[in-house]
Amino acid sequence: MSKSHTNFKMTLIEGSKYLKDNIVQDRKDEKKFICLPCKQSYKSQPIWFNNLKEHLNSNKHKKTADELGEEEALKEAILYLEKKGFLNLKRMKTTMLKKKKRKLKTKKK
Ligand SMILES: [Zn+2]
DSSP states (O other), X not given: OGGXXXXXXXXXXXXXXXXXXXXXEOSSOTTEEEEHHHHHHXXXXXXXXXXXXXXXXXXXXXXXXXXXXXXXXXHHHHHHHHHTTGGGHHXXXXXXXXXXXXXXXXXXX
């Protein structure tokens, strides 16, 4: 299971102000991030980077955004991740392997 975890991607985080302000890489594990508002509110532990979008969508995290008046910024950040294809990170790999070009030879006379 753990081999499918992806590394923290700074370039992805830097593309969104909300993410940049709230998400930092875990210094001990490059595959994990620390969610600053959740760390402050819940003493939340580092989370797999793969689960970033899932975490932002969680009620726990949404509550922190509500408290900071950043619901809109959070929604935008989630949309941004979707646009970047974050959801399909794992799927992309497998479909690329399965993709085969099929050449159909048709004879016409
Ligand atoms: Zn959080």
